[in-house]
Amino acid sequence: MIFDNDGVLVDSEPVANRVLAALLTEYGFPCTVEESIAAFMGRSVPQVRAIVEARLGRVLPPDLEARYRADLYPTFQDWLQPIPGVVAALGAIALPVCVASSGTHERIRLTLGCTGLWDRFGGRVFSAQDVSRGKPAPDLFLHAAATLGVPPGRCAVVEDSPAGVTAANAAGMTSSAFARLVPAGALGHATGAVFSDMADLPALLARA
Secondary structure, three states: OEEOOEOOOEOOHHHHHHHHHHHHHHOOOOOOHHHHHHHHOOOOHHHHHHHHHHHHOOOOOOOHHHHHHHHHHHHHHHHOOEOOOHHHHHHHOOOOOEEEEOOOHHHHHHHHHHOOOHHHHOOOEEEHHHOOOOOOOOHHHHHHHHHHOOOHHHOEEEEOOHHHHHHHHHOOOEEEEEOOOOOHHHHOOOOOOEEOOHHHHHHHHHHO
């Protein structure tokens, strides 16, 4: 069982996208929080840079990633919480679990540590830093499955972004979509369930 991190395990996406939208707007790419969620959720910050630079036709300042981390990471301890219902859901899932996130290893460790979830994954944590192509490419999920010795066809993925669902599908895994910030219609390409309450996940997996 492979979990995305931000927006699936930890409730970081609203604030993270507020920080990202403000930085992009400052750098000449006007962007609201809602537009940031729709366009960039599920992608790494280097991927966001590449997309925005292609649209602007120019290079963004080199400090984008550093400023994003400096504005966001120190505040995690003050407000970051697990997604409602995810602690109980993890306790009810008997399958082996891991994390595969577009975030850096630093961010994953920090967010899971702040929310008390780090030990639940026993070091089975994978980052877009581990592969050459992040989501929506399948590389990260395939890397996680290969490292853990599980065939992709036996893996189930829980994602909350269109890019993440696309990556899971491309990896040949069953994708379930958590529709909390992104409308369910935008996640309709999931091959498994589309759900909006994390408390429903154990029963959905049992029926799969």
